[in-house]
Amino acid sequence: MPATTLADMETSNGTVRPAVIADLDAMIAVRQRSIGALSEAYSNDVLRGWQQHDESTYLAGMVDDELALVAEQDARLVGMVALDLDKQELVLLFTDPAYQGRGVGTALLRKLEHLACEYGLATLNLEATQNAVSYYRRTGYRERPVERSRRCQSLGVPSTPMHRSLETMQNPYQQRICRLLSDLDLPADYGARHRLKVHPEAFALTSIGSDVFEREQKLLPAAADAWLTMQQTARDDGIDLLVISAYRSVDYQVDLIRRKCDRGQCVEDILKVSAAPGFSEHHSGRAIDITGSDTEPLEEIFEDTAAFAWLMQHAGRFGFRLSYPRDNRHGIAYEPWHWYYTAN
Ligand SMILES: [Zn+2]
Known part of the structure; x- marks a missing residue:
């Protein structure tokens, strides 16, 4: 379905936005009301067991990872859905019974499919409870020939595994990245596995001068300004900040991996130190690898330098953050040299 249809749905059916922790109670309440309204489809025992199954911790994790969406109408939270990246599954789609039949669920569903595309997913799975199978069929999902999911069985609610291809929803860039992963024999679920979104390639770039290897480097204009100001401020403090690498194209990343x-x-070893094409922050023109004048580039020992200490203290003020600290949620090796410009 084209993105314009999604926008229309949102206009006529309230708004769909990322959930925040403050939404949790209202989300759980929508879930409980929505399950409670299914008395024609299930026995009271089944519904009670379903309602009593505590999803709050699971849901809070989703919200924290920006993988949950909510729908609002009449200044009320009336629907929710979440993306389980580990299972590549749409989960917890619920609409308040008072707002059903108005396209709220479908607006949430479509927006979540777009979110899945951002993580490079080409297929989205779900476990449809019996009452919802015909709805999901109408929205493009088909039965999936695999064993039943443990999660829904654990609720005591019979369910049908379903899935749909997201290919028609992906933009051409996302389609290109999926093809590249396949061509290079890289895992199709790379983005989902590492909680990494596809980074569009920057197109308006400006020079920031030469790197330590005498190659010209570029960033987005705003990131370049911030970097040059930060570099000068550090220099005034007696700290040399040097560039190792900044913008890198998808083609560059493909060549590197080839x-x-x-x-x-082997692919596993390569992906420990290099992002898959499409998923490197360097494509965005906002990422920069930095070193000092007294250390080998791209070595963890950079964290012991005065340059790193200066960055930890001051980089935030210039809009830069460390993307991959120790034990980061992406499962990417610690990179004290890699900084990302977050401001707009
Ligand atoms: Zn980097």
Whole structure:
């Protein structure tokens, strides 16, 4: 379904937005009311067991990871849905019974499909409870020939595994990234596995001068301004900040991975140090690898330098944050040198 239809739905059916922690109680309440309204489809025992199953911790994790959406109408929270990246599943789609039949659920569903596309997913799975199978069929999902999910069985509610291809919803760039993953034999669920979104390639770039290898480097204009100001401020404090690498295209990342494959490295080892094409922050023109004047580039030991200490203290003021601290949620190795410009 084209994005314009989604926008129309949102206009006529309230708004769909990312959930925040403050929404949790209202989300749980919508879930309980929605399950409670299914008395024609299930026995009271089943409904009670379903309602008593505590999803709050699971849901809070989703909200925290920005993987949950809510719908609002009449200044009320009337629907919710979430994306389980580990299972590549749409989960917890509920609409307040008083607002059913108005397209709220479908607006949530479509928006979640777009979110799944942002993580590079080409297929979205779900477990349809019996009352919802015909609805999901109408919205493009088909029965999936696999064993039944443990999660819904644990609720005591019979369910049908379903799925749909997201190919028609992906933009051409997302389609290109999926093809590249396949061509390079990289895992199709790379983005989902690492909680990484596809980064569009920047198109308006400006020079920030040469890196330590005498190659010209570029960033988005706002990021370039911020970087040059930060570099000068550090210099005034007696700290040299040097560039190792800034903008990198998808083609560059593809070449890098191909060269490593040709040298006999296995995909798993390559992906420990290089992002899959499409998922590197360097495509965005906002990421910069930094070193100091007294250390080897791209070594963890950078964290012991005065340059790193200066960055930890001051970079936030210039709009830069450390993307991959120790034990980051992406499962990416600690990179004290890699900084990302977050401001608009
Ligand atoms: Zn980097």
